[in-house]
Each structure stands twice: as C-alpha cells, then as structure tokens.
Amino acid sequence: MTFPIEAIVFLFLLATALAVTHLRDLFAAAMVFGVFSLLSAGLFTLMDAVDVAFTEAAVGAGISTVLILSTLALTDPREHQQPVRFAPVAVVLLVGAALVYGTLDMPYYGDPTAPIHKHVAPEYIEGAMTDFGIPNIVTNVLASYRGYDTLGETTVVLTATVGVMLLLGGLGGARHRGDAEVVEAAGDEEPTPMDRVQVARVSTTVLAPLIMLFGLYVQFHGDFGPGGGFQAGVIFASALILHGIVFGLSSLKRVVSPRFLEIGLAAGVLIYAGTGVASLFRDGTFLDYAVLDHHSAQHGRHLGILLVEAGVGITVTCAMVLIFFFFAGRRAAKSEEPGDRDRRVA
Amino acid sequence: MMFATAIVGILITMALALARALKGPTVFDRILAANMFGTKTILLIAAAGFLTGRPDWTDLALVYALVNFAGTVAVLKYVRFQDMAAGGE
C-alpha cells in the first residue's frame, strides 16, 4: 500500500496551522486548533506512535479545549493588530531554515539502520517479553527502563500545577487553604448556564461514569494496550471537568474538594518515589522493581509498574482538575463584565 | 483494499469539513465543522488500524468518542456563558 495517507494528513495539518495564525478571532482560532489536534493525533496513529496519539487524543479532545476557552474568557477573545516587525520574522525564518536543513541529515522514517534503533532499543524490545512479560513496550520503557525520567516528568506535573496555583490563586504566600477557599467562593457565585440545558445535564449524568470507567481501563490495561497513567489521569480528569462544566464549579467542589486534590497531587508523586524507596529497603537499587516480589522477579516488576502508573495517574488527575478549578474560578470572578459577543459571532 | 477505499472517502470528507471550518462564516459553522472533523478522525483511526493490521487501536477511537463530548460541552458553555453575562441573568 503506497497510498500517501500520511502526506495528505500532513497537508491538512499545514493548512490548519496557517489558518490558525491567520485568524484574528481567537475563539474561531481555538476551534480550528481543535481540528489541528485531531489531525496530529491521526498522523501519530498513522505513523504507529499509538501511545503518543493516545495522549494527544485524551488531552486535545477535552482538556486543552477547556483550558484554552477558560483563558479566552479571562482575556480579550480578539487578537490585536500589531505592526509587522521584520527582525523577529527574519529570526524565525532563519531558525526554521536551519531546522529544515537539519532534517536532511536525519534517517528516513522507519529506517532500521537509524542510530536510535541501534543503541538501546533492541535491548528494550528483547527485554519487554523476557524480563517483564508485558506486551506494550512503551509502558515498559516509561515505567521501568526510563523510570527515573518518568519520575522527573511526574514531578514536573506537580511543580507546574503548583506554579499555576501560585499565579492564578494570587501570590499571597503559603496560605494554600486560603487560595482554595477563594476558588470555592467564586464557584458558589458562578451562575451555571447549563442548568437550563436539560439535555446536557442528563447526558453528562450518563456519560461521566462511563468516561471514568474507561479511564480506569486505560490505567490498568496500559501494560497490554495503548495507555497508561498519564492518559488515564487525563481521561479521568475529563469526566470530573465535564461534571464541573455542566453542573457548575460548586457542584464539582462537593465531589472533589480542592484540598483533597492538593493532597492527591502530592500523594501520587509520593507513591512513585515511595515505590523506589521500597525497592531500596529490599536490597535493590532505586526503582528496581524486581526485588519487590520474593518469588518472581517478573511479578515484582509487574507490581512496581502497577504502583508507579497508579502514582502517575493520581497526580495527573489531581493536577488537571486543580488547574481547571483555578482557571474557571478566575473566570467566574471576572464574569461580571459583559462580554462582547457580537464581534465573536461575526 | 476496502479499508483504503474507506480511508480515501474519509479523507475527502475531512478536506471538505476543513474547508468549512476555515471558511466560517460564523463561529457556529466552525464548531459544526470541527465536530464533524472529530467524528471523521475516529473513523480514520479505526480504519487505519485495520489497514496496518493492528485493529486493537480502537481504544483510541473510544477515547475520542467519550472525551470529545467534554470538549464540545465546554465550547457550548463558553458560547452560552457569554450570552448569560450579556443578558444579565
């Protein structure tokens, strides 16, 4: 099959990207950007990067749209016309040309002699079945071979969320609980426009539990199919955020309190690092899961990956919902100002 | 072969929906086109899994079928929310 599907999807991607830069109405740009996300997930799938596509799907379909729109509600939804300055354009063109020149030396797509396939990849691919007995190599690499990196990434999620909390909750110092109360108060004041949309309420009641169930499936099936802690966390958070969108922030606050989420955010990283410490106590190295089970190294590795992925999932869920809390809480506080919707529609 | 045929059809559909998303003219047209694009992406991913002989990729299509709803609801809340603020309710 030599039909160039990838090339066509890539052309669509290019057209969409150009359109996003061209559009002045940022709400319209956000819609077209949603198409961009769909296309890139499709492209990842076509290029066999299913786990990456899975992440793009989970994040791009729901949460990134929610966050972009929350940002738009906080700021001006229209891009201001700025005079074209030539120095930045020249820099961008130069860097772009350099990058394109750099790709000329890169190995072809799917080339088996590419350096990346020579170094450690064969070891990982061999080890996936013999050491782990887990079909999804990506999960192995993320959670075990590259366990340190993933611990770092999870910590980055934690740090970034704390940064968002500090920025949007005000830089009022260490009173986190005070910040949470600000969000709660704003949530109470927020009018819930979806109250009047019975259809959305009923369908959310049906769908949100199904999304959560699917999130759990992705969490615990990540060893065998595409998925894992990051994706599951995002999917699980999508269900909670969907509830928050339709029933209002105050209702979501009754489901999961910001305090609970803050604890969960840190607890996930603690579970991850704690698994590493537990393996230290069993005379292994940090994050060496093989020692976690007395009888079988393979079982120990299964257990370790399960725990680590659970930690990632908890942290990502709490991070996403907390960020939503802070963005939407801000929006509710600002909602007194009437929006200029006419320009947006036109 | 049959999967390739279906994928070509889906790609044509995507191109037309993309044209509508870029043309507008109202924001609702773009939302409509983006929604339709989402459905077509689900179909493309499902069919591409069969084309490359790995049909277990349907998990990906399931994510879209479920999570896309959250995004759509967010968009429509954004639209209506502005309406509520302007109406002073």
Next chain:
Amino acid sequence: MVLFIEIASWLLLVGGAGFCIVGAIGLLRMPDLYSRTHAATITDTLGAGMVLVGLALQAGPNLTALKLLMVLAFLLYTSPVSGHALVKAAYSHGIKAELDVPIDPQQVQIPERPARDAPTDSARGKEGADDVSD
C-alpha cells in the same frame, strides 16, 4: 459465509464513506447554518454507522468488534446532544435561517407533513425528526 461478510463489509464501508462525502458536500454547499447542521448529521449517523459496522464485520466476533460497536453507540449518543446544543446556542445568538422565508403558501405546508407522517418512511422520517428537535 466468508464471502457474505466480505461483500457486506465492502458495501457498508463504501456506502458509509459515500454518505460521509455526501454529508460533507452538504456541509460545504448548504446556504445557512441550520441546513448545514442537517447535512452534517448524516455523516454521524449513516456515515459513521456503516463504516464502523463494516469494520466490526471485518474484525470478526471479538473484543475489537465490540469496541467498535461501543464507539458507534457513544457517537449515536453524543452527536445529537452536541448538535442540539449547538443549534440552540446559535438560535439564541440570533443566527437566522436563510431558508426560513415563506414565499409560496404551498411550500409552507410541505415541511409540516413529513414531520407528522414521520414513522411511515425512514428516510423522510429522519428529516422530520431533525426538524422537530431543532
């Protein structure tokens, strides 16, 4: 039996892709938002439905086929909801339907009749149902 499944999935896949293209042409060519919504719905119902069932037939009776049918079920559940909310939001924003202008009194009656006779004919019934829900 194998031949039957092959033929059936060929028909379903090609038919579904065809309905998708037809709906997309409608999305591009129809004059106003409401008629475009009408055109777009066919890609979510018949288009996606036929393609997904065709793929499920190829997968055979296993988990993949079940997942494909679940995808279809969720699509059939969510796409009317989002379509309904979209049109409602557009209407409350004062988007006018261009095809709304009654020129000929006889033409005014035509949209009402299929809505009442909807259950008798599936193809017209689809349109009638859409009109009622909008």
